[in-house]
Amino acid sequence: GQEDYDRLRPLSYPDSDIVLLCFSTTSKNSYDSVQEKWNPEIKHYLPNTPVILVGTKVDLRDAKLEDKNAEKTEYVTKEEGVQLQKEISALRYMEVSAKTACEEGGGGLQDIFLECVKTVLTDLEEDDEGGDSGNSESGASRQSANKSNARRGGCVLL
Numbered sequence: 001g002q003e004d005y006d007r008l009r010p011l012s013y014p015d016s017d018i019v020l021l022c023f024s025t026t027s028k029n030s031y032d033s034v035q036e037k038w039n040p041e042i043k044h045y046l047p048n049t050p051v052i053l054v055g056t057k058v059d060l061r062d063a064k065l066e067d068k069n070a071e072k073t074e075y076v077t078k079e080e081g082v083q084l085q086k087e088i089s090a091l092r093y094m095e096v097s098a099k100t101a102c103e104e105g106g107g108g109l110q111d112i113f114l115e116c117v118k119t120v121l122t123d124l125e126e127d128d129e130g131g132d133s134g135n136s137e138s139g140a141s142r143q144s145a146n147k148s149n150a151r152r153g154g155c156v157l158l
């Protein structure tokens with residue numbers, strides 16, 4: 001059951017360099033879960049790891065908002081996403097549609113992953129230069145811990 005995943009999920013957190021916290025812009029429950037479940041869990045296991053908040057399925061939200069005959073469902077607006085980003089102290093809020101990104105050449109998804117790479121590399125560079133990016137456990141200390149591990153982790157999507 002779902003409880004099994006709750007116990008196993010934290011095993012994938014060690015040595016994480018960045019977290020993408022995602023929610024569906026077509027579901028208030030998904031949005032609420034970020035603040036009620038996912039962010040507290042991330043802050044508990046990865047207190048110094050940068051977080052980027054991502055709203056997904058924006059194509060569906062935007063299509064329904066434009067359709068006057070569409071069922072009146074509460075969608076998450078961009079403004080609400082930005083507000084949540086501030087509340088959970090995420091580095092950035094981004095929106096994406098896998099459907100339209102694929103149709104348009106992957107720009108939205110690519111932008112999110114590029115932002116992740118830039119953030120992690122900036123943290124590593126600041127640590128190498130002796131600077132403090134506010135993430136005392138990111139960068140150099142994690143990098144040296146990683147070097148001592150015989151097996152390196154990879155990208156984990158949960």
